[in-house]
Amino acid sequence: MEKSSRSQPDGRAKDRVGSVDPYGFERSEDFDYESYEELMSEYLVVLTRRSIKWSKLLKGKSKVHKNVKVKRYVRKGVPNEHRALIWMTASGAQDQLEKNPNYYQSLLGAQHDPKLVETIRTDLNRTFPDNINFRKTSSPCMQKSLYNVLRAYGHHNPSVGYCQGMNFIAGYLLIITKDEEKSFWLMDALIGRILPDYYSPAMLGLKTDQEVLGELVRLKLPGVWQTMVDHNVMWTLVVSRWFICLYIDILPVETVLRIWDCLFYEGSKILFRVALTLIHHHQAQIQQAQSLPDICQIFKQITHGPFVDECHIFMQKIFTEPGSLSMTTLAKLRETCRARIIAEES
Amino acid sequence: MSRKKAVKGRSSRSPKASPSGRTGKGLSAAAAPSSGLVYPSRPSISNSGEFYDMAFKVMLVGDSGVGKTCLLVRFKDGAFLAGSFISTVGIDFRNKVLSIDAVKVKLQIWDTAGQERFRSVTHAYYRDAHALLLLYDVTNKASFDNIRAWLTEIHEYAQQDVVVMLLGNKADSTHDRAVKREEGEKLAKEFGVPFMETSAKSGLNVELSFTAVAKELKHRTMKEPDEPKFQLQEYVDKEMRTVGCCRS
Numbered sequence: 001m002e003k004s005s006r007s008q009p010d011g012r013a014k015d016r017v018g019s020v021d022p023y024g025f026e027r028s029e030d031f032d033y034e035s036y037e038e039l040m041s042e043y044l045v046v047l048t049r050r051s052i053k054w055s056k057l058l059k060g061k062s063k064v065h066k067n068v069k070v071k072r073y074v075r076k077g078v079p080n081e082h083r084a085l086i087w088m089t090a091s092g093a094q095d096q097l098e099k100n101p102n103y104y105q106s107l108l109g110a111q112h113d114p115k116l117v118e119t120i121r122t123d124l125n126r127t128f129p130d131n132i133n134f135r136k137t138s139s140p141c142m143q144k145s146l147y148n149v150l151r152a153y154g155h156h157n158p159s160v161g162y163c164q165g166m167n168f169i170a171g172y173l174l175i176i177t178k179d180e181e182k183s184f185w186l187m188d189a190l191i192g193r194i195l196p197d198y199y200s201p202a203m204l205g206l207k208t209d210q211e212v213l214g215e216l217v218r219l220k221l222p223g224v225w226q227t228m229v230d231h232n233v234m235w236t237l238v239v240s241r242w243f244i245c246l247y248i249d250i251l252p253v254e255t256v257l258r259i260w261d262c263l264f265y266e267g268s269k270i271l272f273r274v275a276l277t278l279i280h281h282h283q284a285q286i287q288q289a290q291s292l293p294d295i296c297q298i299f300k301q302i303t304h305g306p307f308v309d310e311c312h313i314f315m316q317k318i319f320t321e322p323g324s325l326s327m328t329t330l331a332k333l334r335e336t337c338r339a340r341i342i343a344e345e346s
Numbered sequence: 347m348s349r350k351k352a353v354k355g356r357s358s359r360s361p362k363a364s365p366s367g368r369t370g371k372g373l374s375a376a377a378a379p380s381s382g383l384v385y386p387s388r389p390s391i392s393n394s395g396e397f398y399d400m401a402f403k404v405m406l407v408g409d410s411g412v413g414k415t416c417l418l419v420r421f422k423d424g425a426f427l428a429g430s431f432i433s434t435v436g437i438d439f440r441n442k443v444l445s446i447d448a449v450k451v452k453l454q455i456w457d458t459a460g461q462e463r464f465r466s467v468t469h470a471y472y473r474d475a476h477a478l479l480l481l482y483d484v485t486n487k488a489s490f491d492n493i494r495a496w497l498t499e500i501h502e503y504a505q506q507d508v509v510v511m512l513l514g515n516k517a518d519s520t521h522d523r524a525v526k527r528e529e530g531e532k533l534a535k536e537f538g539v540p541f542m543e544t545s546a547k548s549g550l551n552v553e554l555s556f557t558a559v560a561k562e563l564k565h566r567t568m569k570e571p572d573e574p575k576f577q578l579q580e581y582v583d584k585e586m587r588t589v590g591c592c593r594s
Contacts, residue, residue: 118488119410119461122410122411122433123410123411123433125429126411126431126432126433127432127433128432129429129430129431129432130430163461163463164410164433164434164435164459164461164464165435167433168432168435200463201462201463202463202466203463203464203466203467206467207466207467234470236436236437236467236470237436237437240435240436240437240467241435241436244435244436245435249432293439293441293454296439
């Protein structure tokens with residue numbers, strides 16, 4: 001058979017692929033169905049292989065213990081059917097859920113701060129309007145679940161309350177777990193333990209990590225760093241959404257989920273690996289920028305296209321392309337950047 | 347993109363400022379970003395490849411959910427896609443080139459997250475804004491009540507001569523209205539800023555709000571010494587439409 005007819009069996013890719021993705025997101029009008037089908041035909045092989053390996057590993061177990069093998073497995077991608085389980089166990093959310101039965105329900109029944117409720121409500125219609133499960137009329141109504149999870153979390157952690165960006169995170173958790181209580185405990189794991197204080201009113205953890213990324217770029221990619229200095233671009237301008245939204249709505253859904261597999265298992269360092277890979281891979285392009293708007297534009301462009309669509313290859317690259325990144329380096333940089341910001345703000 | 351002429355921003359004047367905010371006094375001071383503060387001696391080309399004679403930075407500010415992104419998209423693309431917007435996280439900008447009395451004026455319009463905690467990130471950008479469009483939602487009293495706080499913040503962080511315009515958005519929602527037009531007018535008068543009601547949904551005064559600001563900024567830049575000042579409020583009063591099309 002000729003190659004063209006093999007990759008293009010009868011009918012159009014658009015009819016075979018469908019206009020809504022497996023997570024409920026409507027594909028955009030300019031979605032490239034042909035490329036997607038080609039990509040998926042390769043990725044499905046990977047997914048099938050991983051699925052068999054994971055089934056063997058889990059063999060009816062309801063928990064996994066962390067070890068080198070599981071870590072390697074996670075980096076190669078958790079099959080969607082096991083995602084909720086792995087995220088729950090790797091992050092410690094499962095333990096919390098078991099230790100605190102009925103806690104989530106009690107939060108839902110508690111009196112709520114009207115200001116918190118109002119802030120959350122403002123964002124309900126503005127969370128994934130392009131996802132069929134998040135419409136007011138959809139059944140089951142994920143918008144209602146989103147409201148519950150965010151309200152419960154705001155009540156559980158009043159020092160954070162609700163911060164924009166958390167709506168997208170809770171939304172993804174609901175899409176994957178299809179369970180409010182699990183989503184709540186995964187939020188707790190992310191915001192309470194895995195991430196620094198990104199979402200608290202002072203957003204100190206966010207400001208710190210933006211500067212830490214800047215320092216890492218200075219060390220690893222001095223040319224890019226110089227370009228940013230020359231055009232006086234603050235890192236917050238180009239990467240704040242990357243950190244706050246944990247790459248949701250920045251990278252393709254499948255790629256984000258693969259990143260989150262590692263985020264729940266390995267921690268927030270993975271966010272830097274992704275950022276550094278994106279920047280490293282496009283350093284020449286960034287260094288050609290002529291102005292601040294140019295740089296902003298390029299930072300938007302580099303989060304699209306085949307490089308990030310091919311999630312399996314991308315995930316291999318994040319562990320090689322940026323080079324070594326030790327937890328010690330990161331901890332040190334976080335400490336110095338944080339101290340600097342505190343000194344500058346006071 | 348490499349076709350473009352290099353545009354000098356603030357960096358040439360404050361060479362010490364770095365993206366990491368290491369130098370200078372504070373994060374906001376050191377890192378006030380250059381933002382297309384551009385008065386090119388000859389026409390430049392904007393991102394979309396369009397020529398322009400002068401460029402200004404305009405910022406949209408106001409509480410979360412008042413319709414900043416909708417207003418911008420309405421102005422930029424002429425579209426209102428109900429229920430298709432996601433909450434703005436952080437800060438973003440779009441360009442639009444307007445023709446003002448045969449002069450091509452590029453507006454670089456910055457859209458900001460409205461939630462209070464993001465202000466510590468966004469107010470660093472007020473510093474070199476030429477104009478601020480301050481929005482409230484006429485169906486949301488709290489967003490109107492917060493305008494005073496916003497104005498205080500603007501006074502603290504923006505340039506002295508920044509052009510500020512107050513906009514009461516969502517003016518099409520007649521039965522949910524919680525703030526009368528007169529209340530908006532009164533507050534605007536108290537602070538000496540021009541005022542209009544707008545609707546990103548119907549398009550009411552959207553174009554005008556940006557055009558008026560562009561006119562004012564262009565006039566300031568090109569004014570001859572003996573020429574009278576551009577009367578922004580007068581212009582707006584003459585041009586604006588009110589809900590239902592005629593003033594009662």
